[in-house]
Amino acid sequence: MEQRQLGRTELNVTALCLGTMTWGEQNNESEAFAQMDRAKAAGINFVDTAEMYPVPPKPDTYATTERYIGNYFKARGNRADWILASKIAGPGNGISHIRDGHLKMNRQHIVAALDASLQRLQTDWIDLYQLHWPERSTNFFGQLGYRHQDQDFTPIEETLEVLDEQVRAGKIRHIGLSNETPWGTMKFLQIAEARGWPRAVSIQNPYNLLNRSFEVGLAEIAMREQCGLLAYSPLAFGMLSGKYEQGARPAGARLTLFSRFARYANPQSQATCSRYVALAREHGLDPAQMALAYVTQQPFVTSNIIGATSIEQLESNLASTELQLSAEVLEAIEAIHTEQPNPAP
Numbered sequence: 429m430e431q432r433q434l435g436r437t438e439l440n441v442t443a444l445c446l447g448t449m450t451w452g453e454q455n456n457e458s459e460a461f462a463q464m465d466r467a468k469a470a471g472i473n474f475v476d477t478a479e480m481y482p483v484p485p486k487p488d489t490y491a492t493t494e495r496y497i498g499n500y501f502k503a504r505g506n507r508a509d510w511i512l513a514s515k516i517a518g519p520g521n522g523i524s525h526i527r528d529g530h531l532k533m534n535r536q537h538i539v540a541a542l543d544a545s546l547q548r549l550q551t552d553w554i555d556l557y558q559l560h561w562p563e564r565s566t567n568f569f570g571q572l573g574y575r576h577q578d579q580d581f582t583p584i585e586e587t588l589e590v591l592d593e594q595v596r597a598g599k600i601r602h603i604g605l606s607n608e609t610p611w612g613t614m615k616f617l618q619i620a621e622a623r624g625w626p627r628a629v630s631i632q633n634p635y636n637l638l639n640r641s642f643e644v645g646l647a648e649i650a651m652r653e654q655c656g657l658l659a660y661s662p663l664a665f666g667m668l669s670g671k672y673e674q675g676a677r678p679a680g681a682r683l684t685l686f687s688r689f690a691r692y693a694n695p696q697s698q699a700t701c702s703r704y705v706a707l708a709r710e711h712g713l714d715p716a717q718m719a720l721a722y723v724t725q726q727p728f729v730t731s732n733i734i735g736a737t738s739i740e741q742l743e744s745n746l747a748s749t750e751l752q753l754s755a756e757v758l759e760a761i762e763a764i765h766t767e768q769p770n771p772a773p
Contacts, residue, residue: 429564431473435629436654445474447735452492453482454737460496470746478515498550513556516541532561533587555723559599561607568607572773592625608633610645618719635659647728656730664692669716670705681703705762720748
């Protein structure tokens with residue numbers, strides 16, 4: 429599988445990354461092990477998790493995903509074969525069970541979160557440690573417009589200083605951002621370079637055919653600053669696979685199980701999604717593979733984070749790397765995007 433340089437580091441990650449947010453909720457441990465085995469056999473060397481996983485977050489499943497991965501490393505003895513990414517959770521509703529419920533990106537929380545993740549993951553180091561979302565109020569998780577709020581949040585200098593200490597201690601190798609804005613990304617890069625602290629090597633944001641907002645301000649930063657996109661939700665919670673067409677709700681599917689995942693299910697998204705699904709089928713393509721191939725082939729994407737709840741889904745996702753979209757298909761995708769840009773930011 430194709431590998432791409434992670435930021436300005438010495439690490440090369442595969443163009444597909446194995447996402448894990450369903451493990452512990454929709455997938456049990458044996459299924460998680462099977463997914464990691466299959467991904468590794470296909471050449472994937474990159475796995476992404478988070479202290480908060482699985483999603484939706486609940487007290488009784490908190491950090492189960494990291495425990496599964498740690499048990500996998502112990503059972504297989506192959507930790508060194510993987511580039512491991514995890515994340516520290518930020519403040520928000522529904523996560524009062526994590527530490528004190530008033531999460532900060534300060535010294536106390538970063539050290540506590542990192543040490544706990546290392547223990548669960550049964551490893552001495554995390555290759556890429558990411559800030560899951562900003563502590564400050566800004567436009568992420570479906571908010572397209574920015575509305576300013578005066579508030580206190582941990583200074584970026586403090587966050588970077590403690591992350592620098594963790595890098596020097598050997599607990600993490602590199603740092604990354606997630607759900608960040610152009611202002612936040614450039615601020616982290618600017619302060620890091622001025623102070624000689626770790627420079628963000630990636631930004632993990634949503635990117636798919638229904639949400640290309642990353643292109644507006646962040647794509648240029650990703651290219652010019654070598655802070656590439658780790659694209660999450662490339663199938664828009666499975667919408668772009670076509671399995672939810674005409675209101676279908678397959679048994680065991682995420683939108684069937686969890687009503688909270690409505691980000692990509694608004695009327696304009698459903699209508700636009702139907703057009704992309706029809707386009708794929710018109711050209712004899714699997715809709716999910718077309719959507720994944722589009723994301724993977726973008727020049728600002730370092731790795732495309734694929735998630736699956738079955739080996740069959742994983743096999744289909746893996747096969748997307750063999751698909752090269754024709755000029756005709758790409759032109760049709762752009763035509764749909766022009767008529768309905770970013771229906772689900």
